[in-house]
Amino acid sequence: MVKVLVPLAEGFEEMEAITVIDVLRRAGVDVVTAGIPGSIVVGSRNVQITGDKKISDIDPEDFDAIVLPGGYPGYVNLGKSHKVVNIITTFNEKNKIIGAICAAPTILAKVGILEDKKATVYPGMEKELPYPRGDKVVVDGNIITSQGPGTAIPFALRLIELLVDKSKAKAIKSELVF
Secondary structure, three states, rough: OOOEEEEEEEOOOOOHHHHHHHHHHHOOOEEEEEOOOOOOOEOOOEEEOOOOHHHHHHOOHHOOOEEEOOOOHHHHHHOOOHHHHHHHHHHHOOOOOOEEEOOOHHHHHHHHOOOOOEEOOOOOOHHOOOOOOOOOOEEOEEEEEEEEEHHHHHHHHHHHHHHOOHHHHHHHHHHHHO
């Protein structure tokens, strides 16, 4: 079974995180949420989530992919986590799937893994990326990025295509009446 890590830092965007978690789990993906710094995390709209684990208890070797939700100041807090940055770098070296939505693609740019990649980001933040695109979802190799809360479902469906297969993504899309 495919296993995906979704780290949740204080101020994460609830729609992006919960939509991705929900849609991936519908596809049979084992999604593990990890709170930063503790297991209880409060989103940007004051929704409190209890993560499955704390980021300090995560073994990156257990995962096939990582998905970074945006939100302010969530994406800033994700980028400050040495553990998250190390996971991103290691996953990129191993060509594992790295997803980022909203402002979170700026973290990928800051760690240098978008130097030769096309990506998208929350509108207005394009200057933060080396090769920004205006598409709602962009896949370039092992990197998948998306623009924001309203693109969370297409982002999650594209993740299913990459992690499981297109037929499962199509079935989930139908189930969601999307």
